[in-house]
Amino acid sequence: MDSEALRKFSALHPRPAGLTLHYGTAGFRSAAQQLDHVVFRMGLLAALRSKAVTATIGIMVTASHNPEEDNGVKLVDPLGEMLHPSWEEYATQLANAEEQELQKVITEICQKAAVNLHKDASVFIGRDTRPSSKKLSQSVIDGIQVLGGQYHDYGLVTTPQLHYMVCCQNTQGQYGKATLEGYYEKLSKAFMELIKQSHCSGEFQRHLKIDCANGVGALKLSEMKPYFPQEVLIHIYNDGTKEKLNHLCGADFVKVHQKPPGGLDMKPNERCCSFDGDADRIVYYYKDTAGRFHLIDGDKIATLISIFLKELLAKVKQNFKMAVVQTAYANGNSTRYLQETLKVPVHCVKTGVKHLHHKAQEFDVGVYFEANGHGTVLFSKAAETKIRQLVTEEKDNEKREAAKMLENMIDLINQTVGDAVSDMLVIEAILALKGLSVQQWDALYTDLPNRLLKVQVADRRVIDTTDAERRALTPPGLQEKIDALVKKYKLSRAFVRPSGTEDVVRIYAEADTQENADALAHEVSLAVF
Ligand code: 16G
Ligand code: ZN
Numbered sequence: 001m002d003s004e005a006l007r008k009f010s011a012l013h014p015r016p017a018g019l020t021l022h023y024g025t026a027g028f029r030s031a032a033q034q035l036d037h038v039v040f041r042m043g044l045l046a047a048l049r050s051k052a053v054t055a056t057i058g059i060m061v062t063a064s065h066n067p068e069e070d071n072g073v074k075l076v077d078p079l080g081e082m083l084h085p086s087w088e089e090y091a092t093q094l095a096n097a098e099e100q101e102l103q104k105v106i107t108e109i110c111q112k113a114a115v116n117l118h119k120d121a122s123v124f125i126g127r128d129t130r131p132s133s134k135k136l137s138q139s140v141i142d143g144i145q146v147l148g149g150q151y152h153d154y155g156l157v158t159t160p161q162l163h164y165m166v167c168c169q170n171t172q173g174q175y176g177k178a179t180l181e182g183y184y185e186k187l188s189k190a191f192m193e194l195i196k197q198s199h200c201s202g203e204f205q206r207h208l209k210i211d212c213a214n215g216v217g218a219l220k221l222s223e224m225k226p227y228f229p230q231e232v233l234i235h236i237y238n239d240g241t242k243e244k245l246n247h248l249c250g251a252d253f254v255k256v257h258q259k260p261p262g263g264l265d266m267k268p269n270e271r272c273c274s275f276d277g278d279a280d281r282i283v284y285y286y287k288d289t290a291g292r293f294h295l296i297d298g299d300k301i302a303t304l305i306s307i308f309l310k311e312l313l314a315k316v317k318q319n320f321k322m323a324v325v326q327t328a329y330a331n332g333n334s335t336r337y338l339q340e341t342l343k344v345p346v347h348c349v350k351t352g353v354k355h356l357h358h359k360a361q362e363f364d365v366g367v368y369f370e371a372n373g374h375g376t377v378l379f380s381k382a383a384e385t386k387i388r389q390l391v392t393e394e395k396d397n398e399k400r401e402a403a404k405m406l407e408n409m410i411d412l413i414n415q416t417v418g419d420a421v422s423d424m425l426v427i428e429a430i431l432a433l434k435g436l437s438v439q440q441w442d443a444l445y446t447d448l449p450n451r452l453l454k455v456q457v458a459d460r461r462v463i464d465t466t467d468a469e470r471r472a473l474t475p476p477g478l479q480e481k482i483d484a485l486v487k488k489y490k491l492s493r494a495f496v497r498p499s500g501t502e503d504v505v506r507i508y509a510e511a512d513t514q515e516n517a518d519a520l521a522h523e524v525s526l527a528v529f
Contacts, residue, residue, distance in 0.1 A: 001117055002105055005146050010102050013040035013139055015451060023091035025352040025500035027074025027083075029063050032132035035071050039136045042073045043114075043123070043143020044106065049087060052113050053078055058166035060159050062128035062278040063215070065252035068245040071132050073140070076124075079418025080167035082354040087113070121149030124169065124178075125371075126162035128216045129240055129276045152182075158279035160214050160251060160419030165404045167416045180223065187422055188227035190411035192498070194429040195229070197405055206428060209272040211261040213250030214240040217279030217420055224421065232266045232428070237264040249267035251276040251283045251373045255310045256452065258295055260285065271438040272430075275420040280449075281373040282420040284427070286438045294442050299326070299334035301427060302369035303444055305377060306344055308430045309365055309409070315402035320364035320383050322345055325356045328469045328495050329371040329452075332510055337445040348468040352500060353417065374418035377426075379410050405433075449511035450489055451521035455528055460498035460505050463528070471499040479525040489516045494524045 015037040021028050028038050050057040058076030066072070075083040075091070081092070090109045097105040110117060123144050127133040137153065144151045155167060161183055168178035176186045204373060212218035218239035225234065238249045238261065246253065249261035252273040260266055261274055266287050273284045284296035306324055313320050323345045324338050330348070338346050349355040353374055360366025364383035369375025379387075387410065388402035412429065414422040431441065457463075464474040472479045478496070486492045494509040505528055509521035 001103065001147065006082045006103055006106075009142050009146050010037075010040065010099050013037045013142065015096075015099060020096050021092075023083075023088045023095070025219075025354075026064065027060075027502060028091075028095065029066060029070060029072035030072035032063075032069060032130065032136070034498075035073065035132075037137050038095045039073050040139040040143045041097075041102075042075065042091065042139040043145075044147055045087070045091055045094050045109075045138070045143075046075055046189065047121040047144045047147035047149035048090075048106070048109060048113070048115050049075065049077075050081070050123055051116045051117065051119040051147075054119065055122075056124055056169045058124045058126070058162050059140055060126045060128075060162045060278075061133045061140065062126075062159055063130065064128075064159070064280070065246050065250055065276040065277045067132055068247070069170060070151040071130055071136060073136070076163050076166045078166065080163035081357060082417075089243075091525055106112055121147060122169075123149055123151045124162060124165050125151055125153045126157040126159070126165075127155065128159075128245075129156060129214075129219070130245060134307060137529055146197055153300075154221060156216055158220050158419070158421065160280050160414050160417050160422065162414035164414055171321070180220075183208055184224045184227045187412060188224070188423060190408045191425045194405060194408040194412060195432050197408075198429075198433045199403065200259055206231055206432065207235065207270070208239060208424070208428065209235045209266070209270060210265055210424070211238045211249050211254070211264045211272070211274040212240070212245050212278050212279075213253075213261075213275055214238045214245045214247065215250070215275065215277040215279065217275040217277075217466055221421060222280065226379040231447065238262075243288065246277045251281040254285060254295065255283050255297055255372050259293055260287070264268055269437075269439065271480070273424060276373070279420040280418050282423050282427075283373040284438065284441075286442070288439070295447075296438070296441075296442055297331075297447075298369035298371045298373040298375055299331050300444065302367050302375060302422065303337060303342070304340070304436075305440055306338060306342060306367050306388050307428065307444075308434065309367065309406075310342060310344060311363065312402045312409075313407050316387070316399055316406065316468065317384070318386055318390075322365040322367070323350055323360070323363045325359045325366060325368035327351045327356065327370055328497070329508055330449065331371065331447045332491065332493055333445045333448050341445075348470070350469050351497065357417070369418075373420075375412045376415060376418045376423065377409070378415050384410055386398070448510040448512040449512070449517040450508065450518045451514075453503070453521045454499070454504040454523050455525050456503070457505050457506065460503060463496060463498045463505055465495070465497050470495050472496055478527060480522055485520060485523045485527065489520055491517065492520055496524060496528055
């Protein structure tokens with residue numbers, strides 16, 4: 001390691017005294033002006049990780065749905081997954097080290113993680129459209145170069161596009177070409193192949209209004225437009241030319257406030273959707289003729305995709321194991337519908353993409369979605385190989401056609417991480433193939449009224465949870481109080497958990513009526529103090 005270079009460059013990216021940050025569920029996130037040293041050091045860490053695993057590592061500068069003034073950074077592992085949990089601690093140590101201790105901390109990481117500093121390093125960089133992102137990504141480059149690493153800067157990309165690039169690069173192109181054209185071509189080809197199999201093709205024109213949260217999704221979707229067939233009429237709103245990123249719009253705003261975003265005029269029964277600021281989440285919605293707003297969140301997206309996949313799996317008759325993975329936030333009626341009506345096993349895990357992704361890997365076909373609209377489908381290697389084989393070898397027409405649809409689904413869905421663009425195409429294809437309107441989709445089941453609250457407490461870490469965050473272990477007595485409150489209402493459920501991204505405790509409650517869900521959430525929030 002070139003100690004002189006390390007000293008010189010770390011002095012250019014000084015750490016504000018007394019600032020301690022943690023690598024949380026979504027990497028580091030904070031006010032942008034606090035992050036320069038963090039991104040520089042994450043450049044160092046990405047180079048170390050690359051040397052450790054002899055593969056290309058990704059690094060994305062984004063704070064997703066946070067306000068425009070914030071920023072963040074997260075690392076992407078070789079197959080496009082989130083950074084391995086064992087390295088999150090190294091990330092936190094490196095970010096918080098005193099400047100004169102930086103070299104020592106790097107040496108310690110090298111020892112603990114068996115990193116050979118003489119090895120090559122390769123890092124892919126991406127960033128969102130925040131005004132601070134460009135400069136921060138330059139600081140990432142400084143970090144990579146101090147450790148002699150190579151880099152490729154993709155500039156403005158969605159978070160899932162960067163995950164895709166990293167996966168393509170490390171699988172020698174098996175997953176696709178590690179370029180934006182490669183991404184657009186792969187997705188659009190699979191999409192067109194899929195809708196070709198629709199019996200009503202030709203008759204339909206698909207209008208879809210998309211709120212891009214004034215983020216990078218708008219740019220990438222515009223770039224992709226020429227790749228779409230004429231029938232697909234995509235109308236982009238909140239493209240970032242007029243308003244601020246995530247301001248009164250985007251998937252998080254729509255989900256949290258349960259109302260339409262600003263900047264998008266919605267006529268009755270029109271199908272609309274919202275991306276978040278870095279386009280890794282999507283929710284759908286519409287307004288009925290009475291003017292009532294209907295949200296179709298991640299749970300209902302998972303349900304639609306599961307119905308479609310389950311039918312195809314029944315046709316190919318391979319006994320593939322399929323399951324849906326949710327978190328405690330999943331609406332109780334979605335879980336009931338999946339288990340009781342659709343008869344698909346449902347698993348509940350802790351909040352955070354890495355937990356859902358990890359669980360979904362246990363199945364041949366693992367569908368995972370957070371209620372907030374982040375999700376995807378994972379196919380096991382064995383299932384994928386078998387499906388591709390059926391497409392070329394199967395004599396039975398129906399079976400072969402079903403396998404072909406599954407094959408196109410495999411290519412259309414971004415298996416590295418939840419991807420708003422890819423999810424949107426999957427949903428549009430399924431709606432077209434099944435001839436479903438947005439209202440029919442919405443009517444699969446009715447969401448139980450629910451309420452999400454957050455409260456500030458002195459130390460949110462006093463709350464420790466178990467059972468996929470559905471029960472509180474500490475402080476003593478809290479769970480008993482929640483149990484007693486829940487008993488007062490019908491169809492009720494409530495839980496508390498410390499946020500992984502903000503200094504708050506979150507409270508979720510659902511019940512038979514909105515008044516009851518609100519009352520229960522409020523009563524539970526009082527019990528937290
Ligand atoms: C992060 C997670 C998201 C989760 C959210 C919960 C990733 C990439 N993102 O944004 O999945 O829903 O945190 O936030 O894992 P909370 O802990 O503040 O409730
Ligand atoms: Zn996001």
